[in-house]
Amino acid sequence: MVIPNIVGAGLVVIGAGIGIGQIGGKAMEAIARQPEATGKIQTAMLIAAALIEGIGFAALFAVS
Amino acid sequence: MRRKFSIKKITFLLFLVSFVSVAQHGENADAENAPKVEKDLKTSIKEYINHHILDSYDFGLFSYTNNHHEKVHIGSPLPVILWDNGLKVFMSSKFHYGETLAEVDGSYYKLYHNKIYKTDAEGTISYDAEHHPANVMPLDFSITKNVVMIFVVFLIMFFMFKRMAKGYQKNNGMPKGMGRLLEPIVIYIRDDIAKPNIGEKNYKRYMSYLLTIFFFVWIVNLFGLTPIGVNITNNIAVTFCLAIITFVITTLTAKKDYWKHIFWMPGVPVPMKIILAPIELLGTIIKPFSLMIRLYANITAGHIVLMSIIGMMFIFNNWLGSSLSFLLAFVLGILELLVAALQAYIFTMLSALYFGSAVEEHDDHH
Numbered sequence A: 001m002v003i004p005n006i007v008g009a010g011l012v013v014i015g016a017g018i019g020i021g022q023i024g025g026k027a028m029e030a031i032a033r034q035p036e037a038t039g040k041i042q043t044a045m046l047i048a049a050a051l052i053e054g055i056g057f058a059a060l061f062a063v064s
Numbered sequence B: 001m002r003r004k005f006s007i008k009k010i011t012f013l014l015f016l017v018s019f020v021s022v023a024q025h026g027e028n029a030d031a032e033n034a035p036k037v038e039k040d041l042k043t044s045i046k047e048y049i050n051h052h053i054l055d056s057y058d059f060g061l062f063s064y065t066n067n068h069h070e071k072v073h074i075g076s077p078l079p080v081i082l083w084d085n086g087l088k089v090f091m092s093s094k095f096h097y098g099e100t101l102a103e104v105d106g107s108y109y110k111l112y113h114n115k116i117y118k119t120d121a122e123g124t125i126s127y128d129a130e131h132h133p134a135n136v137m138p139l140d141f142s143i144t145k146n147v148v149m150i151f152v153v154f155l156i157m158f159f160m161f162k163r164m165a166k167g168y169q170k171n172n173g174m175p176k177g178m179g180r181l182l183e184p185i186v187i188y189i190r191d192d193i194a195k196p197n198i199g200e201k202n203y204k205r206y207m208s209y210l211l212t213i214f215f216f217v218w219i220v221n222l223f224g225l226t227p228i229g230v231n232i233t234n235n236i237a238v239t240f241c242l243a244i245i246t247f248v249i250t251t252l253t254a255k256k257d258y259w260k261h262i263f264w265m266p267g268v269p270v271p272m273k274i275i276l277a278p279i280e281l282l283g284t285i286i287k288p289f290s291l292m293i294r295l296y297a298n299i300t301a302g303h304i305v306l307m308s309i310i311g312m313m314f315i316f317n318n319w320l321g322s323s324l325s326f327l328l329a330f331v332l333g334i335l336e337l338l339v340a341a342l343q344a345y346i347f348t349m350l351s352a353l354y355f356g357s358a359v360e361e362h363d364d365h366h
Helices: A005-033 A035-063 B007-017 B041-053 B145-170 B178-198 B203-224 B236-252 B256-263 B270-316 B319-359
Strands: B058-065 B071-077 B079-083 B087-091 B102-104 B107-112 B115-119
Touching: A005 A035, A035 B270, A035 B319, B041 B270, B058 B145, B145 B178, B145 B203, B178 B203, B178 B319, B203 B236, B203 B270, B203 B319, B236 B270, B236 B319, B256 B270, B256 B319, B270 B319
Parallel strands: none
Antiparallel strands: B058 B071, B079 B087, B102 B107, B107 B115
């Protein structure tokens, strides 16, 4: 039985979603603990999210 | 006192406007289908999206079908420059939007699915096993729509920064005019992107490249959201070139520590060093590769989704579905604005990170 390509793409998106969701959650906790560091935490969160999204897109690109 | 419009601005605007000319082009309906057969809505939406994403050999603003079932294109053709045993230059109006063959000095060229192939007088395209065209493609240096838009963005950036630099001269350090708008952004790039990543000693060398990349990617992404239909970062060749430039700059300005960390990582036992070396070497190529893919995929995916949702508006064709699709498309459009700026920021930040790792001086291992 051959698993179609789209299933792989869906799995990749699940992985990326979980990863970015975790980052977002931890960033929210950190901001709640220390509101004056909001700027730095936001910056770091965006960078990490972009890296994970990069892998996700690379995998989508390879799948299609 | 109001600043009067400078001569430069006027000439620039005239230059832009001169490119747009109304080119009336009637396309006769064939004998077998007159009036023209109405294509299925979904197929025509798919075709429209595909056409919108790809590059094109003429600067067409839009086209519509008038009352005589003819297709009218508004826009201007662009020069096509080919190298096929000699330089051949002609205007893309010879192609008539893919209808006719272009004949130049006895060789015929056909525009098929947005690529130029060399054919014979009848325009035969021979297909190979996977149903791809197997004709010879000449080397293509044409000035397509993307090239014109890159040139326009270059002019915009040039005049913008020139104006900004001049604003600093008169007021003794405090900027006037365009400087006021751009100074926070430039200072942000210097203090939050360049200095923390590259370090105090070396950041000045890379500032010009970082500024260029940031504003270029941002302006180009913003242009992609306008209805003109120019997609520059939608093209993987463009992002490939940007990533290659980052890669070349890191490789050429790297210090000894950088190469040492790749090939012979200090501080780990010898078997690990041998295992790490190919992985690190692959890493130097994968990092710019991921830069390219990230920018390309983000922008392309955003455009396709946005246009599909706008297409859904036409498929639904009732009050509830169309208005919901419109709202969704509106919200997604605003998100795309954020993505445009964010992707520019991420590209610049990661480039600064790679530059920083190239010139970093470690004094903890030895």
